[in-house]
Amino acid sequence: MKILLSTFFILWSTIALSQTIIEGIVFDHKGTTIPGVNIYLRGTFEGTSSEIDGSFNLVTDIEGEVIVVFQALGFKTFESPQTLKAGNIVIRPVLKETINEMTAVTISAGALEASDEKKSIVLKPVDIVTVPSAMGDVVGAFQTLPGTAAVGNDGRLFVRGGDASETAIFIDGMKVGNAFGTTAANVPTRTRFNPNLFKGSFFSTGGYSAEYGHALSSALSLNTVDMPARNQGDISILSVGAGYNQTLVGKKNSLTASANYFDLSPYQSLVRQNFDWERAPYGWDAEVSGRQKWGNSGMLKAYFHTSANGMKLWQKTSQSQGRGSLLGIDNNYHFGQLSFKQLAGESWSLYGGMSFSSNTDNFSIAGLNVRNQNQVLHGKMVAVKDFSDKFSLKTGVEHFVFSYSENLITEDLERSFVDHQPTVFAEADYYFSNKLILRSGLRTGYSALGEESWLDPRFSLAYKFQNQGQLSLAAGRYSQSAVEQLRIFNTELQNTVADHLILNYLLSTNGRTIRAEAFYKDYKNLLTFEGMPYQYENVAQQGAGFARGMDVFYRDQKSFKNTDFWLTYSYVDSKRVFAQFNTMVQPWFAPRHNGSVVVKHWIQALKSQLGLSWVINDGYTFTDPNFPGEMNAKTRSFQDLSIGWSYLPKPNLIIHLACNNVYGRENVFGYQFSPQANEAGRFESQPVGLQAPRFFLLGVFLTLSKDKNANNLNNL
Amino acid sequence: MKKYILTLITTCLFSFIVQADNEAYQKAMEKELQAMKVAKSSEDLQKVANGFSRIAQMMPEEWLPEYYAGLALANAGFRSEGGLEEKDAYFGTAKKHADRAAKISPDNSEVVALQGFITMGELAADPQTRGQHLSGQAMQTFGKAVDLNRQNPRAIILLAQMELGMAQFFGQGPEKACGLVQSSLELFRKEADETKVESFEPRWGKEMAEQMKDNCQN
Numbered sequence: 005m006k007i008l009l010s011t012f013f014i015l016w017s018t019i020a021l022s023q024t025i026i027e028g029i030v031f032d033h034k035g036t037t038i039p040g041v042n043i044y045l046r047g048t049f050e051g052t053s054s055e056i057d058g059s060f061n062l063v064t065d066i067e068g069e070v071i072v073v074f075q076a077l078g079f080k081t082f083e084s085p086q087t088l089k090a091g092n093i094v095i096r097p098v099l100k101e102t103i104n105e106m107t108a109v110t111i112s113a114g115a116l117e118a119s120d121e122k123k124s125i126v127l128k129p130v131d132i133v134t135v136p137s138a139m140g141d142v143v144g145a146f147q148t149l150p151g152t153a154a155v156g157n158d159g160r161l162f163v164r165g166g167d168a169s170e171t172a173i174f175i176d177g178m179k180v181g182n183a184f185g186t187t188a189a190n191v192p193t194r195t196r197f198n199p200n201l202f203k204g205s206f207f208s209t210g211g212y213s214a215e216y217g218h219a220l221s222s223a224l225s226l227n228t229v230d231m232p233a234r235n236q237g238d239i240s241i242l243s244v245g246a247g248y249n250q251t252l253v254g255k256k257n258s259l260t261a262s263a264n265y266f267d268l269s270p271y272q273s274l275v276r277q278n279f280d281w282e283r284a285p286y287g288w289d290a291e292v293s294g295r296q297k298w299g300n301s302g303m304l305k306a307y308f309h310t311s312a313n314g315m316k317l318w319q320k321t322s323q324s325q326g327r328g329s330l331l332g333i334d335n336n337y338h339f340g341q342l343s344f345k346q347l348a349g350e351s352w353s354l355y356g357g358m359s360f361s362s363n364t365d366n367f368s369i370a371g372l373n374v375r376n377q378n379q380v381l382h383g384k385m386v387a388v389k390d391f392s393d394k395f396s397l398k399t400g401v402e403h404f405v406f407s408y409s410e411n412l413i414t415e416d417l418e419r420s421f422v423d424h425q426p427t428v429f430a431e432a433d434y435y436f437s438n439k440l441i442l443r444s445g446l447r448t449g450y451s452a453l454g455e456e457s458w459l460d461p462r463f464s465l466a467y468k469f470q471n472q473g474q475l476s477l478a479a480g481r482y483s484q485s486a487v488e489q490l491r492i493f494n495t496e497l498q499n500t501v502a503d504h505l506i507l508n509y510l511l512s513t514n515g516r517t518i519r520a521e522a523f524y525k526d527y528k529n530l531l532t533f534e535g536m537p538y539q540y541e542n543v544a545q546q547g548a549g550f551a552r553g554m555d556v557f558y559r560d561q562k563s564f565k566n567t568d569f570w571l572t573y574s575y576v577d578s579k580r581v582f583a584q585f586n587t588m589v590q591p592w593f594a595p596r597h598n599g600s601v602v603v604k605h606w607i608q609a610l611k612s613q614l615g616l617s618w619v620i621n622d623g624y625t626f627t628d629p630n631f632p633g634e635m636n637a638k639t640r641s642f643q644d645l646s647i648g649w650s651y652l653p654k655p656n657l658i659i660h661l662a663c664n665n666v667y668g669r670e671n672v673f674g675y676q677f678s679p680q681a682n683e684a685g686r687f688e689s690q691p692v693g694l695q696a697p698r699f700f701l702l703g704v705f706l707t708l709s710k711d712k713n714a715n716n717l718n719n720l
Numbered sequence: 721m722k723k724y725i726l727t728l729i730t731t732c733l734f735s736f737i738v739q740a741d742n743e744a745y746q747k748a749m750e751k752e753l754q755a756m757k758v759a760k761s762s763e764d765l766q767k768v769a770n771g772f773s774r775i776a777q778m779m780p781e782e783w784l785p786e787y788y789a790g791l792a793l794a795n796a797g798f799r800s801e802g803g804l805e806e807k808d809a810y811f812g813t814a815k816k817h818a819d820r821a822a823k824i825s826p827d828n829s830e831v832v833a834l835q836g837f838i839t840m841g842e843l844a845a846d847p848q849t850r851g852q853h854l855s856g857q858a859m860q861t862f863g864k865a866v867d868l869n870r871q872n873p874r875a876i877i878l879l880a881q882m883e884l885g886m887a888q889f890f891g892q893g894p895e896k897a898c899g900l901v902q903s904s905l906e907l908f909r910k911e912a913d914e915t916k917v918e919s920f921e922p923r924w925g926k927e928m929a930e931q932m933k934d935n936c937q938n
Contacts, residue, residue, distance in 0.1 A: 040763060042770035044777075049744045051774040053767035077813055107805055128849060233860060514804070515848060561848050568848075611891060655890055 022090040026062040030054045030074060031098045038099060041076040046083075064088065078104055101438060103393040108438045109468035113478035113508040113521070114211035116149050119204035127559075131568070132199065135602055136648030136662050137617040139701055141194045142202070142226065143184075147619065148600040150521065150555035150572045151209030151222075154619045155593050156642055157673040157692065159192030160184050163209050164525060165551030165578030165594040166221030166502075169487050174225040176305060176343045178359035179218065179404070181380030185287065185313050186335040186365045190673065190692055191279075196311055196337060198262060198291065200238075200249065203229045210523055211478025211506040214429040214445030214462050215386070215400060220484045220502040221525070228305060231295060232258050236709035240264075243702040244271050257296040264289050271700075279695045280318035280327055287313025287335075301347035305357075309339040321676065332368040337361070356385035356400075373413040374538065378488060381405040394435045398445075402427040408488035410538070421495050423453035423485065431462075439468045451485065456498050458483050473511035480504055486545075490531050494543040501528040515562030522554040530582040549580020549588065566606040574598040589635035592674060595621035595642070615648040615662075626674040629687045639672040639691075658705040668697040745782075748775050749920050752788065762796035762810065769793045773817065783825035784920050790817035790834055791924075797841045807845040814838050829869030830922050833878055836861030840878065858882055873907035874925040876900050880932060898936035904929045 030038045037058025044051025045066060054060040062072075067088050072095060074082040079099035086093055118127040131145075138144030143161055147154050153162040160168035173183040175197070187193040206225040208216075216223040231253065238249040245266030252259045268284040289311030296304045313335050320328030343357030358381075365376045386400035404427065409420030431445030444463040450456070462480030469475070483499040491497050503526040511518045530547025533540045555574035561567075578594040581587065590596070602617045620643045628637040648662035665671070675689040682688055752771040759765045772789035779785060797810035815838050821831045836858050843854040859882045865875035880900035887894055908926045 040766040040770070042773060044774045047778075049748045049774065049778055051771070053770045056763060077809055107809075128853065233856060515846075608889075608891070652890065655886065 022065065022067055024064050024067070024088040024090060024093060026060075026064070026072060026086070026088075026093045026095060028060060028095040028097070029058045030060065030076075031058065031096065032079065033098060033100060038076055038079070041074050041079075041099070043072065043074050046071040046073050074099060078102060103435045103438055108435060109441050109466045109474055111441060111443055111464045111466045111476050111478070112474060112510040112519075113464055113466070113476035113506045114151075114208045114504075114523075116146075116151075116207040116209065117205070118207070132205070134604060134613065134615060134648070134650065135617055136615040137619060137644060137646035137664055139194075139662060139664070139699070140199060140703075142197065142199045142205070143195045143224075146207055146224070148570070148572060148602050148617055149207070150519065150557040150574050151523075152574070153576065153593060153595055153598050154600075154621060154642060154644070155624075155673070156644060156671055157190040157192060157694065158593070159187070159194060161222065161224065162593045163222035164523060164553070164574075165549075165576050165580075165591065166525075167591065167593055170219060170221035170484065170502075172216065172219035172223050172484075174216070174223065175307070175341065175359070176228055176357065177215075177225065177355065177386075178341045178343060178357050178384060179361075179380060179382040180339060180359065181361035182337060182363035182378055185311075185337075186333055186363070187285075188315065188317050188319075188331055188333060191285070191315070191317070191695060196289065196309065196339075197226070198249075198264070198289075201228050201260075201291075201293065201307075202226045209521075210504045210525065211462075211464060211480060213443070214431045214447040214460070214480075215398070217402075217427060217429075217447055217449065217460070217482075218404070218484050220482050220500060220527070228293065228307065230303065231297070232260065234709055236707055238262075239704075239706045239708070241704045242266070243700065244268055256298070257294065259292070259294045261292045262290070275696060275698075275700065277696050278693060280320070282316035282318060282330060283314070283332075285313065285315040287311060299346075302344070303346075304342070304344045306342050307340065309337075311337050321678075329370045330368075332366075334366040336364045351390040353388045354386065355388075356383075358383045371414070375409075375411040375413055377407075377409045377411070379405075379407045396433045397430065398432075399430045400428070402429070406485065406488070408492060410492060419492055421453060421492055423451055425449050425451050425485075441466050445480075449483075451499070453495050454485070454498055455496075458499055471511070472513050473509065476506075476508045476510070478504065478506045478508070486531055489537070490533060490540060490543050493533075493540050497531070497543070497545060498529060500530055500545070502526065503528075515560065517557070517559040519557040520554070521556075523552065525551040527551075527580055530580055532582060532584075534584060547580060547582040549578065549582065551576055551578035551594065553577050564605075566608070567603065568605075569601070569603040572598075572600045585634050587634055590625045592624045592626060592635070595624060597622040611652050613648075613650045613652075615650070617644075617646045619644045619646075624673055628675070628689075629677050639674060642671050642673075643669050644671070645669075656707040656709070658703075660701070660703040660705065662701045663698055665694070665698050670694075670697070741778075745775065745779055749784070753920065756788065756792055759792070759795075762800045762802075765792045765796035765799065766810075769796065769813075769817075776817075776820070781824065783821045783828065783831065786817045786821035786824065787831060787834060787922070788920075790814045790821060790838065791922075793817065794834065794838045794841050797838075798844070804845055808842065811838050811842050811845070814841075827868055829865045829872040829875055832861060832868060833865035833872060833875040836865060836875075837878055840882070855882065855886070859886070871907055871910075873904040873911060873929070874922060876904040876907065877925050877929045877932065880904065881928075884932070884935075894936060897932075901929055901932045901936055905933060 030041045032038055039054055039056045039058060041054040043060050043062060048066060050064045050066060052060055052062045070086055070088055072084045072086055074097050076099060080102050082097045082099050084095050084097060118132055132142060135145040135148055146152055146161060151164050155162050161171045162168055163171055173180045183195055184193045185196055204227045208223045212223045232251045235253055236251050240247045247264030249262035265288045267286040272281060272284045291309045293307040314333055316330060316332045318327040319331050339361045341357055341359035345355035347353045361380050363378045367374045382404050384402045386398060388396060388398045390396045404425040407422040409418060411418045427449035429447040434442045442465050447460040449458055460481040460483055464476060464478035466474055466476040482502045485499055486497040505524045506521060508521045527549040529545040530549060532546040533543045535541040553576040557572050559570035576594055576596060579588040579590055598621045600619045604613055604615045606613050623639040623641050625635040625638050627634050644664055645666045646664040647666055651659040671694055672691045674692045676692055677687045677689045752768055756768045759768050769789045769792035772785045776785035776789060793810050793814035797807045800807045800810055818831060818835045818838060825831060839854055839858040839861060843850050843858060862875055862879035862882060866879055880897045884894055884897035887897055908929055
């Protein structure tokens with residue numbers, strides 16, 4: 005017994021007496037020393053940190069087999085097994101770099117990302133809705149960004165010589181059919197969706213990922229808010245309508261419902277219009293969105309939108325008598341989607357969903373009633389596997405159903421088509437280091453109607469310099485089915501195809517961003533036809549073309565106090581044989597020189613933000629029949645100066661006043677020529693202009709919640 | 721008899737080891753808290769955070785080591801003279817520790833206040849671009865911390881700071897913020913009176929309140 009006790013005490017004292025000193029210097033793979041490394045003996049309280057010069061010194065009483073652990077942010081944990089006995093041990097570990105998602109290089113070719121979470125972004129979501137010329141429209145703000153052309157009498161997105169149908173819009177990764185309201189020629193349209201729904205967006209002007217298809221030129225992906233901040237009610241009263249939005253937030257779920265109504269009649273009775281309106285544009289929408297979290301990482305979102313809009317307009321041509329012919333438009337739209345995302349274990353993540361959009365247009369013109377119906381169904385399932393911090397693989401399966409019908413109601417005639425397109429894509433990201441990434445992908449699909457399959461390879465490469473600047477290169481093939489209005493005449497039409505090549509430089513530091521991009525785009529299989537809408541003939545794919553150019557973007561939030569501004573210049577040289585043209589022409593929607601300036605200035609004393617945006621281009625091409633050739637003339641330059649004033653008298657109240665085309669410039673988008681020459685042998689013309697020189701908007705936005713500081717902008 | 725003594729010894733030995741562990745925990749916490757008091761640079765604070773995260777690995781059921789690792793890194797972020805990337809790295813790691821503390825001790829007012837404090841740090845690192853987005857989030861987190869424990873002076877003084885910033889922005893009076901400063905100071909006093917021996921509960925924040933009180937009197 006005594007022996008046992010004494011052995012124990014002897015043992016104990018030896019443990020206390022023997023000391024080991026572990027010392028050394030910690031390096032990274034380049035031979036630079038690393039300070040602040042956490043160094044400890046696993047399973048004990050013993051440890052230390054490396055000094056500024058990377059050196060360390062750990063004195064311990066522990067003896068025997070131990071594992072010395074080296075841990076530092078941005079590096080892989082290094083373990084060194086050692087046998088400790090009194091004396092010195094020298095370790096000189098070399099820590100391997102890990103890929104840091106926050107600071108590593110990102111692919112920025114073609115991309116203009118707006119987010120609060122990510123780093124290499126150009127804009128925040130709130131920046132988008134406060135662009136004065138946008139008048140609260142998501143897409144309106146994108147028209148001040150590089151690569152886009154302002155086509156003031158259309159309102160949709162025209163990217164780098166591409167027409168509006170070449171831009172695809174997605175919400176939470178799901179395709180949205182007919183994202184813009186139906187409108188008449190020369191009456192600009194808007195997106196249907198409320199900007200407050202979205203927390204961020206990814207706008208690509210080319211070279212985008214294999215995840216996005218059915219877009220020749222551009223993809224705009226909008227991401228909805230994950231969890232709203234609080235219960236709140238938002239009332240908006242506008243000079244052209246009103247709306248209410250209610251948000252309810254639970255612990256794991258939330259619900260938002262909103263309804264809006266607009267009618268331009270009262271406004272148009274006050275402000276003189278150039279167009280002859282029988283019924284001013286009006287419309288309403290209602291939306292419900294719900295989100296449910298499950299587990300640690302799962303999220304399910306549902307979103308339903310329904311809206312209707314209409315207008316009646318007298319259209320006059322040079323030979324028509326009286327008020328001309330009456331065009332009536334009546335539009336009904338429904339959109340619904342379900343999407344989910346879920347982390348599965350350490351290295352897998354899954355996301356996907358279903359979306360359905362249905363658009364019905366009823367047109368009446370000169371006693372003729374036409375109904376068009378367009379439906380898009382999209383299902384998608386994507387799995388991402390991270391094999392290591394350097395390598396990840398994304399694979400996805402998608403299915404699209406496109407259906408379109410045209411109905412001549414008076415004659416009881418109908419024509420329609422339905423196309424099924426199963427699609428598969430895969431994309432691999434490989435980080436050579438924190439500075440260099442390669443992404444390569446493949447997208448393949450099959451059209452049941454066109455009996456055609458295709459294979460679109462895409463790749464991009466990005467390198468980050470020491471000074472935080474990064475250079476990206478992207479190339480790929482993009483295909484898109486023929487537009488419905490033409491496909492219905494020839495269901496054997498194949499995909500239109502564009503090849504992209506993009507070189508991008510992005511430097512974003514300390515409140516300043518410079519972005520420069522050069523691009524080349526080659527179009528094949530463009531659609532050609534003869535005849536008039538609803539009566540097209542010889543619809544074929546004899547067309548081809550190109551677009552090349554460069555754009556520059558500079559944004560500065562630092563140089564002037566309380567001021568944020570950006571400048572954009574885009575040069576586009578585009579020619580194509582397409583539509584009814586027989587020769588290579590510059591399309592009317594692709595002005596050569598495009599510029600924009602956006603300035604926002606906060607004035608503390610007035611509690612106001614003043615905004616200004618100026619958009620200019622060198623004019624739109626048109627064909628003047630008095631001279632030989634096609635697209636042989638160009639309009640005067642388009643210019644629009646818009647100003648906005650947002651006044652926040654109380655934290656929960658915003659009063660917003662905006663006006664576009666402040667100095668009332670008579671912008672011309674083209675000319676309408678009489679079909680016959682006059683006695684002097686000349687074709688007479690009249691300019692196609694704006695419906696009114698200016699548009700004013702007054703809005704009052706009031707937020708009701710327990711948090712008195714909450715306002716409409718907090719949603720973003 | 722022999723068997724009995726053996727059992728006694730093993731029991732003694734076992735409790736000795738447990739107590740040794742507990743003693744080591746106490747000692748390590750004391751050492752790091754002391755180091756945190758004298759830490760000046762963000763490098764010093766990084767070392768302190770390393771120390772707390774070592775303790776956290778040994779004591780996975782205790783929220784305090786994770787809490788202090790997060791706090792030390794948040795302070796490192798505030799004191800950092802480096803660029804945005806460096807500050808964000810400090811705040812990013814701080815957030816991970818705070819989130820782990822929240823997992824161990826859910827609905828803990830101190831932890832929630834720390835989470836808000838970290839958000840405030842991210843905001844302060846780049847107010848021009850993050851103000852709109854993060855000020856509401858910070859405010860809301862502090863509000864939640866106060867709701868969880870109305871006697872937590874840190875939650876109240878941090879909320880007061882945000883309130884003051886908000887009031888200045890909208891040109892309103894500082895009355896509300898200054899009222900909060902007053903009540904936090906009372907709670908700080910109460911807290912100092914009831915200091916428990918060998919408790920590692922958070923006790924920081926009084927200087928911040930006193931500084932703000934001076935501003936209120938001006």
